[in-house]
Amino acid sequence: MKKDSVKVGIIGFGTVGSGTARILLEKGGLLKERTGLNIVLHKIADLDITRDRGFKVPDGILTTNVSDIIENDDIDIVVELIGGINPAKGFILKALQRRKHVVTANKALLATEGNELFQSASDNKVDIGFEASVAGGIPIIKALREGLIANSITAIYGIINGTCNYILTKMTDEKAEFADVLKEAQRLGYAEADPTFDIEGIDTAHKLTILSSLAYGIPLSFNELYKEGITKITSQDIEFASEFGYKIKLLAITKLSEGEIEMRVHPTMIPNNYLISKVDGVFNAVYIEGDSVGATMYYGKGAGDMPTGSAVVADIVDISKMLVHGKVSEYKGNQTERQPYKIKKIEDIESMYYFRFSAMDKPGVLSKISGILGNYNISIASVIQKGRRIGGSVPLVILTHTAKERDVLNALREIDELPVVSEKTMFIRVEGKGE
Amino acid sequence: MKKDSVKVGIIGFGTVGSGTARILLEKGGLLKERTGLNIVLHKIADLDITRDRGFKVPDGILTTNVSDIIENDDIDIVVELIGGINPAKGFILKALQRRKHVVTANKALLATEGNELFQSASDNKVDIGFEASVAGGIPIIKALREGLIANSITAIYGIINGTCNYILTKMTDEKAEFADVLKEAQRLGYAEADPTFDIEGIDTAHKLTILSSLAYGIPLSFNELYKEGITKITSQDIEFASEFGYKIKLLAITKLSEGEIEMRVHPTMIPNNYLISKVDGVFNAVYIEGDSVGATMYYGKGAGDMPTGSAVVADIVDISKMLVHGKVSEYKGNQTERQPYKIKKIEDIESMYYFRFSAMDKPGVLSKISGILGNYNISIASVIQKGRRIGGSVPLVILTHTAKERDVLNALREIDELPVVSEKTMFIRVEGKGE
Structure with missing residues (x-):
């Protein structure tokens, strides 16, 4: 499938759609210089094609009909930038079935429905680019x-x-x-x-x-x-x-x-x-x-029209190179054949912890709390007790060494039932070189 | 040129050569899982093939004869990791002429002789990967x-x-x-x-x-x-x-x-x-x-056997994908046809500056120095004068607003000739939001 120009259709002319369109229109020359490819913005579909996006779009590009992109045989790459699950998912599936490559910034869709989408891409021997779905312009x-x-x-x-x-x-x-x-x-x-x-x-x-x-x-x-x-x-x-x-x-x-x-x-x-x-x-x-x-x-x-557009266009270029050089999809979805890994439940992790107890300012409170922590093998790294009385109780703050989350949850349940503890204990996980 | 396995030869079994070889030997399975490709370490050439590198190399891989790599028809990718200009340059040119792709970490060679090397790569329709030449493992x-x-x-x-x-x-x-x-x-x-x-x-x-x-x-x-x-x-x-x-x-x-x-x-x-x-x-x-x-x-x-090896192997994988998918070099050296840019001489730049004058602790010195700076349109942003007498003179430190380097050099030349200035003035360029 040797060709020297690649046609792109964008669905969704909002923030990221505008950034992407602007880059394709304004940087066509630069991209050609750098890659030898003509990457042409062929169509943009949106329900609103009259609002001023701050730059000029050549005549004949805007359409309110998404079929002008998905069912357009001239278009090689469909860029989905409407976000959300529906109708984005249907648009992408239809494009993949028509053997169009897809580029998307839609993290919600990929995270929840991505397995099906990548499977369809693989079945249809096309690619899905999603650089823009995580951390905007950062590659x-x-x-x-x-x-x-x-x-x-x-x-x-x-x-x-x-x-x-x-x-x-x-x-x-x-x-x-x-x-x-x-x-x-x-x-x-x-x-x-x-x-x-x-x-x-x-x-x-x-x-x-x-x-x-x-x-x-x-x-x-x-x-x-x-x-x-x-x-x-x-x-x-x-x-x-x-x-x-x-x-x-x-x-x-x-x-x-x-x-x-x-x-x-x-x-x-x-x-x-x-x-x-x-x-x-x-x-x-x-x-x-x-x-x-x-x-x-x-x-x-991580966001914004131009930074995210920068990532979308990088994907468009990568796919265009593949198209022009006649290479098929190199990435079969994301997963490998092997799947030995289990995903750990949060109760099973180990971490260091920060606890803020709302404890009454009475003698013996620290000893009671630290006693319970000790019973659950939670070892204390440092303590701050400020003596500032806030509504009858003082914040008692403890930093722990590495402990099991399950033990922490059990210990806190027990501590929160103590009469000297007035509110649910706040806890935050702590990363870094501990011990 | 459809094939499912790619053969690699490494020239130079030092720090980076060892890291690269170790990754290829130990991660072959992972790379295959991720890309579908068999990337095989076929030969390693070094003058010293007896020293223990801390891991086992399969029999038949080590050689002291670089021709076993460069002139070996089985080898697709030649990895040059000996560093320096010669004989590295000759090895690379010979490999390119034999239509082998090259991967190198050799920044000194690329910076000084790279135009010739990239031209040869382009002439021979092969690629040079050089991810490892800048900032080690960072892609x-x-x-x-x-x-x-x-x-x-x-x-x-x-x-x-x-x-x-x-x-x-x-x-x-x-x-x-x-x-x-x-x-x-x-x-x-x-x-x-x-x-x-x-x-x-x-x-x-x-x-x-x-x-x-x-x-x-x-x-x-x-x-x-x-x-x-x-x-x-x-x-x-x-x-x-x-x-x-x-x-x-x-x-x-x-x-x-x-x-x-x-x-x-x-x-x-x-x-x-x-x-x-x-x-x-x-x-x-x-x-x-x-x-x-x-x-x-x-x-x-930015350095080290494994981080730099990580970058070398990333290049090997990229080139292997190209080889297997039958794609030719996508990058014609580094430069585009257009070359409108001139490189600015250092005298022509503008910057903010830090000056440390070694000035005698006498009345009127600051006024004299700042007068000369003023004559050259160098405007002062802040001054520190500590009054600490060090060998008869005190350091007088000035931070400027944006100035022209040529003016700075002229002003300092004049200031350094003042009898109250005992040593050549230290100056450091300053970046950041100035003015």
Whole structure:
């Protein structure tokens, strides 16, 4: 199938669609210079084709009819940028069945329905590019699939939701509370009107599902992943974390431990002197540890029209090279034949922990609490008791050595029933060199 | 040329050669699982094939005769890991002429002779992989050539020499002097017995030559690059930098300004709160700014057997995919047809500056010096004068706003001739949001 030009159709002319279209229109010459290929934006489908997107689109490109793309024999690559599960899934399946390659930024769809999509791509001998689905413009999928291909991945830690990182950074810098910062973030457009997907860790979990699948060659396993958002974090926790030398970040964590895979999203305390703890504001970073390469990290903007468009176009170029050079799909979905890995339940993980107890300011309280922790083999690394009386109780803060999550949950259940404990205990998992 | 197995020959069984061989031998199964390809280590040539490298090499692989690789019709990919210009260049050219693909980590060779090598590769329709030549295991070449292909690169700032970064980090953390830290680095194996290539910035310049060529589609232009090492940096400068809120790093800088390319390697003051200023020890980091993607950064180990081997094997895999899928070289050397960019002379750049004057502690000295700076349109941002008398003179430290390098050189020449100035003035270029 030798040809020198590749035709692209974009479905969805919103933020990322606009960025992608702009790059294809404005950088056609640069791309041709760099690759020898003519990559032509042939059609853009959207329900709204009249709103001004801030740049000129040549006549004849815009359409409100998605069939003009999916059923168009001229189009080689269909770019799905409408987001959400439906109708995106149907559009993609139809495009794949028509042997069109697909590029998408749709992490929610891939995380939850990706196995079916990749199977269909494989059946139809076409490819799905999804660089833009994780960490926006950072070429992290490429790093994982190609740059680090010689590595068994030992661990990935990601800050991959700009909204949460913005909120936690603001809370840290301004000693502000979650609700206030969220409101400001919404006002500034850094958080959606309904922020659930971001602040409850769902978006992060979608992206982690994809990273974990690539790292360990397992099917996309969104439902087996543990997730916890940032809504319960208080500025008091951030302050205590800082006294212990830590920052609080919403981390996506996947690692191989004892032959099982951990996949979890939760607020995490990370030592102040770790590079990833210094990734602030809306920026994303993904730390990948491989057995050959050691520690690596990738940093950049995780969202936005142009950064995400940059990743979409990189996928378009990769697929175009394949098309022109007559190569078939090189990647059979994400998973390998072998699937020896089990996914660990959150109760089975081991971690260090931060506990903030709301305990009455009475003699013997520390001894009672530490006694219960001891019964569950949870060993204490440090304690802060401030003596500040807040509503009759004082915060008692403890940092543990590595303990089993199951033991922690049981110990806290017992502690929270003590009459001297006035509120549910706050706990945050802690990463870093412990012991 | 459909085939399912690819045969690799490695020339040079030193540090990186050992890492590469180990990965190919130990990860053959993983690579097959991930790509479907059999990548077979067929031969390793070295003058010393008896020394124990710490792992077992199958019988029949080792040879002392490089022709067993270059002239071996079974071998598809020749991996050159002996380093240096000769005989590496001859080996590579011979391999290319025999239509073998080449993978190399040899930055010195590529920076100085690469134009000829890439031309030969292009003439012979084969590829040269060189991911391992810059920043070890970090997939930075791939990020630049593929992941960020949709971007015009506006600037690159790299910490790409682990030895220099280790020395500067130690000098900073321990308030130690250059010569002492260098000795310690040599003792620990972080610096060579003859450290010239590292500490004079030559190695960094080789790597910058490669990055700049990729970023701007220009021929490899090592001789037009400005370089300055770290030997003149004192712990006093590091301390003053810190008082102003800066760290000192050896930076490789390339950027496009006014239609011309800057390519320079020199010690640079970077604001404390920039992520790249926190890259310490032997670690490398490359900050790349693209017009679509914005700021991105890539971090990891820049040297070592396994990290560099990881990059070499990534190239081997990429080329193997091409071979098996019957695709010809996709990259005609590094440069595009268009070459509108001129490389800026160092005298023509603009920067902010740090000056440390060794001035007599006499009335009117500051006025005299600042008068001369004013005559050359160099405007002062801040001044530190400590009043500490060191050998009859006190250090007077000035941070400037953006100025022209030519003006700075002229002003300093004039100032250094003043009778009240006892030593040549130390100056360091300053990056960051100035004005």
